[in-house]
Amino acid sequence: MEQYAINGGNPLVGEVEIGGAKNAALPILAASLMTDETVLIENMPDVRDTAILLDAMQSIGAHVERLDRHSVKINGSHIHDVVVDGSLAKKIRGSYYFLGVLLGKYKRAAVVLPGGCDIGCRSIDQHIKGLRALGASVKIAHGMVTAEAQRLVGSHIYLDVASVGATANIMMAAVLAEGRTIIENAAKEPHVVDLANFLNSMGANIKGAGTDVIRIRGVQKLHRTEYVIIPDQIEAGTFMFAAAATRGDITVKNVIPKHLESISAKLVEIGCEVREFDDSVRVISKGPLRHTHVKTLPYPGFPTDMQPQIVVTLGLSEGTSIVTETIFENRFRYVEELVRMGANIKVEGMTAIIDGVSCYTGAGISAPDLRAGAALVIAALSAEGMSTVDDIRYIERGYEDFHLKLQKLGAQIEKIEGEREQQKFRLKTG
Numbered sequence: 186m187e188q189y190a191i192n193g194g195n196p197l198v199g200e201v202e203i204g205g206a207k208n209a210a211l212p213i214l215a216a217s218l219m220t221d222e223t224v225l226i227e228n229m230p231d232v233r234d235t236a237i238l239l240d241a242m243q244s245i246g247a248h249v250e251r252l253d254r255h256s257v258k259i260n261g262s263h264i265h266d267v268v269v270d271g272s273l274a275k276k277i278r279g280s281y282y283f284l285g286v287l288l289g290k291y292k293r294a295a296v297v298l299p300g301g302c303d304i305g306c307r308s309i310d311q312h313i314k315g316l317r318a319l320g321a322s323v324k325i326a327h328g329m330v331t332a333e334a335q336r337l338v339g340s341h342i343y344l345d346v347a348s349v350g351a352t353a354n355i356m357m358a359a360v361l362a363e364g365r366t367i368i369e370n371a372a373k374e375p376h377v378v379d380l381a382n383f384l385n386s387m388g389a390n391i392k393g394a395g396t397d398v399i400r401i402r403g404v405q406k407l408h409r410t411e412y413v414i415i416p417d418q419i420e421a422g423t424f425m426f427a428a429a430a431t432r433g434d435i436t437v438k439n440v441i442p443k444h445l446e447s448i449s450a451k452l453v454e455i456g457c458e459v460r461e462f463d464d465s466v467r468v469i470s471k472g473p474l475r476h477t478h479v480k481t482l483p484y485p486g487f488p489t490d491m492q493p494q495i496v497v498t499l500g501l502s503e504g505t506s507i508v509t510e511t512i513f514e515n516r517f518r519y520v521e522e523l524v525r526m527g528a529n530i531k532v533e534g535m536t537a538i539i540d541g542v543s544c545y546t547g548a549g550i551s552a553p554d555l556r557a558g559a560a561l562v563i564a565a566l567s568a569e570g571m572s573t574v575d576d577i578r579y580i581e582r583g584y585e586d587f588h589l590k591l592q593k594l595g596a597q598i599e600k601i602e603g604e605r606e607q608q609k610f611r612l613k614t615g
């Protein structure tokens with residue numbers, strides 16, 4: 186099984202190009218099926234999740250033409266099935282976007298219950314509530330979610346939770362519905378706004394994305410478009426915290442600084458210098474790191490997808506920090522791995538109490554999920570000695586060329602397989 190071998194202790198220094206946002210790419214790729222004309226999508230991240238989604242799209246008849254790693258042409262005029270089943274779709278959470286897309290366009294959809302990282306129960310009751318409000322009958326049976334409607338008619342929907350997935354799914358089902366839909370308590374994440382902008386570029390009529398209230402007027406049909414996906418806020422934040430934890434100096438390039446405000450604010454709070462430019466942000470971590478308190482919140486609050494990365498960094502900060510996770514109920518599983526590296530962290534319910542230590546020590550660790558896996562790599566890069574990280578397939582779901590980008594920043598990290606390659610790495614890095 187492939188793993189990362191890491192020899193820690195080097196400050197990471199240099200520039201890194203940030204790719205397209207995975208969590209914008211997934212709904213946008215799915216939504217490209219809502220027209221029978223050809224859609225060109227650029228700045229798509231070349232990661233496992235987008236590859237799996239494109240395969241699932243092809244399995245129901247979509248024409249997918251990869252122009253290069255980050256550009257793809259899609260045509261949904263030959264869709265021959267509205268049932269998205271099988272082991273592929275089950276692997277990723279983004280499969281649930283086929284519900285809103287296929288119901289919106291064909292008034293029928295059946296999707297295998299979504300997989301994704303095990304960070305909580307991840308119900309889809311808000312998705313179902315919204316689709317039913319538009320007139321669909323929705324049922325869950327045999328591990329599938331099935332939705333169908335004679336007509337889809339606009340409705341006033343109040344989400345109990347500002348759910349990213351539910352907001353996106355309801356938006357996609359509503360763009361071709363009759364009349365007006367209002368989504369209250371809508372998610373405001375940058376990738377929700379990106380999806381709305383993409384749909385509007387296809388002729389949809391969506392207003393208010395990025396606020397609590399999104400208003401959609403149904404249209405007859407959608408048309409071709411060419412679209413560039415926004416930069417990945419979480420990939421950028423991950424490298425920004427890698428600078429902090431390794432006492433380095435990293436400039437993340439091709440970003441939208443506004444999307445990183447809550448991340449930059451926390452880095453300043455713990456003692457880093459953050460310099461913002463038009464499309465890049467530089468993080469310099471020189472002096473001692475300070476403790477702080479963090480609560481994860483929907484955008485524009487501190488993102489839950491950055492929680493493991495800030496916990497790893499606060500584990501190296503002076504004093505006691507408190508991190509409260511308010512979005513997912515099982516997102517601290519990685520802490521036990523971190524404790525094996527010398528961290529002094531106690532988890533009580535949805536709160537981590539962190540007593541900073543001077544440094545971590547390398548160990549054999551495993552990635553329990555996508556973002557925790559990336560955070561554990563950051564811990565290993567800052568640690569004394571060698572670490573190995575297993576289950577890196579989780580990390581590769583959402584980070585393109587992660588170890589290669591880190592190598593360019595001075596990290597001693599390699600993707601290896603088996604004992605022999607591990608020994609070679611040990612000898613090489615001494």
Ligand code: EPZ
Nearest residue numbers: 208278279307308309310311312346348349350490512513
């Ligand atoms: C999206 O997940 C992202 N995934 C997650 O990123 C991200 O952590 C999350 O949004 C929050 O920002 C993708 O976009 C593919 P939610 P999603 O619906 O849509 C509860 C990553 O690392 N909820 O906003 O599943 C849910 O249980 C991944 O890239 C309901 O109760 O998140 C959670 O507690 C991890 N009922 C909260 O809402 C519902 O119907 C937020 O979930 C839906 C959600």
